[in-house]
Amino acid sequence: MGTYVPNSERVQQEMLDVIGVKNVRDLYCNVPKKMFVKELNLPSEKSELEVRAAVIEIAEKNRVFKTCLRGAGAYRHFIPAVVKSITSREELVTAYTPYQAEISQGILQSIFEYQTEMCELTGMDVSNASVYDGATAAAESITMCRDRKRTKAYVSATANPQVIETMQTYCFGSGVELTVIPAKNGKTDEKALKAALGEDAACFYLQQPNYFGLMEDAAAIGEIVHAAGAKYVMGVNPIACALMKTPAECGADVAVGEGQPLGLDVAFGGPYLGFMTATHDMMRHLPGRIVGETHDVDGKVGYVLTLTAREQHIRREKATSNICSNEQLCAFTAGLYMAAMGASGMRQAATLSMSKAHYLAKALQKAGLSLAYKGEFFHEFVTACDEKTAKSIEKALEKVGILGGLSVDGGILWCATEVVTKAELDKTAEIVKEVLSK
């Protein structure tokens, strides 16, 4: 009897009788006989107990680091207990996209609340209900900005390389020419940007803080972009947004980012969520679901999927994007996380992360490393060293349960968040010192 199949063979036979066939395979009458699979080369079925043991064994082949000083696009932040407790509720986990609004108000309202929170965090006017991740959010933003006359997109070399690569892949599809603006001393080369943007420039994407953790002069860059008549897209860290000058204040037309820091596990890369916010003018260019407020036949307030004339199920090949399923439960999680943290908690998480990163940077400098770049940074920074030293440091830290910074071109990219303690940071510096003195 099939696992999770409730009908016994006797019941199945009763059903076949009602249908009027002898064998279930009679229902496959359209399938050319020679196409039937004889036996798949897969493992045999297992009981729940066996599956549990097998998968735990696989998980144990991974190393869980007690201390994590690695970010580069995925961040280990504190996740309040209420978050996991609520997001594991069966209804929320198992429902489909809220196509039937009357019995999906919980999901729809939660998206409306999430949209509001994202607007507050970024300062932007409108938000969609999420896309797959930060990289696809960045890639989708190009489509929002291009038009018949403006067909070229630009991205700073200081953006996360995986984000740039994803943008490039999407541009291979759409035929948009994507140019990478070079970096200078770890930040966007503003002169090169000014020189590159012409009348056919659709948009420029800036990451803030950038891949190296540095704060870009985002407002000044916004002015350069707008002077060329292009749209300004900012990819921002949502935790940093609680403190830093918002994309809205920097003149962004579109602000996107990776929502993982908002209450989601690093989970080897996913599921995460991409958030997308924009100015009111850009609202109808947003891809994906958007929830709006309305009322029912009795005048009661309710929420529905709205502005659907942008979407694939209505517009087909003329849609703003092909996205259908997004990352709803992740967006729900992010919304809930922000509600649990509140403005003060969000600011505290940002301040703690930033302060610990600065403390680590100082400690590592004392230990003998130097910073690769000058300039203000948030919770990530690069120390300069050769590849061999970087490897030795990584190995030495691994030995004591610390996942050190990531080896990048010319050094190590470190990250600290509120979950690491001063003691862990001191220990890290101590070990680095030992390695360097060898």
Place this chain on the structure above:
Amino acid sequence: MKLIFEKGAPDQHLSLLPACDVPEVSFKEERALPLRLPHVSENELTRHYKQLSDRVHGMNDGFYPLGSCTMKYNPKIDEELAALPGFTQIHPLQSAETAQGCLEVLHTMEKNLCEITGLDAFTLQPAAGAHGEFTGLLLIKAYHVHHKDFARTKIIVPDSAHGTNPASARMAGFDVVNIPSGPDGCVDLEALKAAVGPDTAGLMLTNPNTVGIFDKNILKITEIIHKAGGLCYYDGANLNAVLGVVRPGDMGFDACHLNLHKSFATPHGGGGPGAGPVGCKAELAQFLPGPQVEEKGGKYKFVTPKYSIGRVRGFAGNFDVVVKALCYLLTLGKEELPHVAENAVLNANYMMARLKTSYTMAYDTFCMHEFVMSLEGLHKETGIAAMDIAKGLLDHGIHPPTMYFPLIVHEALMIEPCETESKEIMDEVCDVFLQLFEEAKTNPQALHDAPLHTPVRRLDEVAAARHAIVRYNFD
């Protein structure tokens, strides 16, 4: 129900983070905009979200025959195992030596999916079905570009296709050629022959198709495309009907995506996260997004294919969703996988047999895992539309079928019961459907007024779109 912003008081908050144990640092220039986030106590917070989740119809709340969405039961063990710290606490940029378990999950899944689909290579990077379509089409594009066959700019899509198909084709830079379906809901071979040519890049098709019928001409269809120099893409949304029974690769498809959040029982989260892995034949494998997982002597590492189209997302995809799907596959094994498909098909045909005594089936043949009814006749006769029947179901605690899809069937209701529903439940649901059919004739007003017992009643979507209120107004 109030919004979270309307609850609590400004000085309320949870006590979550400690004081700073290092010198405090802040930005030279901080945001001047106020940050207006909720300010509630933990008790209020959990009550609010409990109240929200009470207003959601999940799999555990009742029958969920949402056609094309494969709302099957989501096993609890899959959730438990995906939540192991040995998966959730692994940083995606950890060294391969310290993440062998994650790589093993990905590699095992790639291999298993190859076997299930009859294809040669897989990527687990795409995050959903539509994302998979886009990826698969880029493979096709890269293949033609690689062969300097620049004239192949068109993707053929039947008019019964899901909206994501033409939208994905467009995103991949193709022109879309829509072809009409035949009277049997299947591909019209003559229309297909007329559409192909030296500009054909490929075809997108789901089989069983969106009306729930396995296209008996499938081998002819893929041959017509291949002969014209195009490639065939399989939208795997409907794989549940043929899991372990027939393979897309054997039907002649060159690439496909699967929806792990459909056929492989991972929950849908109210609209994601899903996962849309893409498989392909050997000649397309060198174009797959990087990274792929390679195994040598029991050790796993990431590699990037030679002519990779590049990544379509950050990191390795919705990893934790893949863990759930792997648990599901391990549970079923080769023995039970075909029973999934057979029982999905059996259940759908059983419901169709019971409902066709009253309702008009769009196509009066055996179906696969789902079937489409047309309420056009009933609508003309009584004024009761597919929408009204759907809203009537809500008052009975039943999630309505998919409405008004596919577009080629007027007043469509598409029912997909899935293999995890019992005859007992289906009988109850069929009784309700039949009762509503009678009600359409005897008391249509009741159906026009439905639903009555839901948290809100029918909502004004036109007003929502006209005066878009898409966030809370604090002022």
